Amino acid sequence: MVADGARRAGGRMPRGIVYEEIDNYIDGLANRGDAALMAVEKQGLDEGWPIVGAAEGSLLHILARSVRAKRILELGTAIGYSGTWLARALADGGELVTVEHDPKTAALAQKNFERTGVSSKVRIVVGTAERALREVKGLFDFIFNDIDKVGYPAVLEPCIERVRLGGLLVTDNVLWHGDVSRKDRSPEVTAIRTYNERLSKDPRMIASVVPLRDGISIASKITIDGFGIAHHGVAHGVPSREP
Numbered sequence: 001m002v003a004d005g006a007r008r009a010g011g012r013m014p015r016g017i018v019y020e021e022i023d024n025y026i027d028g029l030a031n032r033g034d035a036a037l038m039a040v041e042k043q044g045l046d047e048g049w050p051i052v053g054a055a056e057g058s059l060l061h062i063l064a065r066s067v068r069a070k071r072i073l074e075l076g077t078a079i080g081y082s083g084t085w086l087a088r089a090l091a092d093g094g095e096l097v098t099v100e101h102d103p104k105t106a107a108l109a110q111k112n113f114e115r116t117g118v119s120s121k122v123r124i125v126v127g128t129a130e131r132a133l134r135e136v137k138g139l140f141d142f143i144f145n146d147i148d149k150v151g152y153p154a155v156l157e158p159c160i161e162r163v164r165l166g167g168l169l170v171t172d173n174v175l176w177h178g179d180v181s182r183k184d185r186s187p188e189v190t191a192i193r194t195y196n197e198r199l200s201k202d203p204r205m206i207a208s209v210v211p212l213r214d215g216i217s218i219a220s221k222i223t224i225d226g227f228g229i230a231h232h233g234v235a236h237g238v239p240s241r242e243p
């Protein structure tokens with residue numbers, strides 16, 4: 001067992017999802033990209049921006065590449081750290097649309113996209129995620145949701161509608177330091193729980209939570225009409241055979 005092993009090794013109880021030592025170990029192994037991306041990571045740490053970090057950035061990159069994403073939507077740009085990981089995963093001719101409601105933050109992101117050499121592939125939309133989901137046209141191969149947590153339930157349905165069949169909806173902070181599984185009733189926890197439960201029951205999606213960092217939900221759109229059983233041989237929640 002991981003927990004017993006960590007205790008035997010003198011591990012401290014986790015602040016977040018996994019033991020701090022394990023978190024640090026994973027972070028130590030993570031690919032951090034080139035000097036430009038490392039500089040954005042350092043800026044995030046020095047200035048206290050809530051960026052995803054290298055291990056999660058790499059995971060986003062791997063996932064976007066694995067669906068050969070040509071069109072990616074990111075909700076929550078901040079200083080452009082996760083956005084750079086995503087933009088660098090785009091297939092040739094691809095585009096990242098990234099949404100940030102704070103204009104000053106969007107300007108910092110623009111500078112960083114130039115610094116990391118991806119600005120020609122990135123369009124920053126300054127405005128709310130809710131509005132962008134109504135106004136930006138077309139489907140996406142990959143959507144990354146990382147806005148304020150109380151806003152999660154409101155964007156779930158439009159995100160599901162806007163991800164293409166076979167595409168991915170990836171969401172950050174879905175375990176919220178583990179508080180989602182405890183008795184916590186803060187607005188963030190209540191919103192994240194609602195989001196996680198609706199997503200897990202949605203017949204168009206198959207979702208799984210990875211306990212990396214603050215918890216990442218990875219959901220694949222398996223059908224556009226909710227008839228996943230007939231089309232894919234998967235009874236939602238109860239696999240009838242390997243999907």
Ligand SMILES: C[S@@+](CC[C@H](N)C(=O)[O-])C[C@H]1O[C@@H](n2cnc3c(N)ncnc32)[C@H](O)[C@@H]1O
Nearest residue numbers: 051052076078081082100101128129146147148
């Ligand atoms: C957690 S940070 C994003 C971090 C970024 N994904 C990264 O890892 O590099 C969330 C960002 O989303 C913005 N934001 C929060 N709620 C939003 C909303 N409803 N619409 C648009 N932007 C939002 C915040 O201003 C903040 O810059």
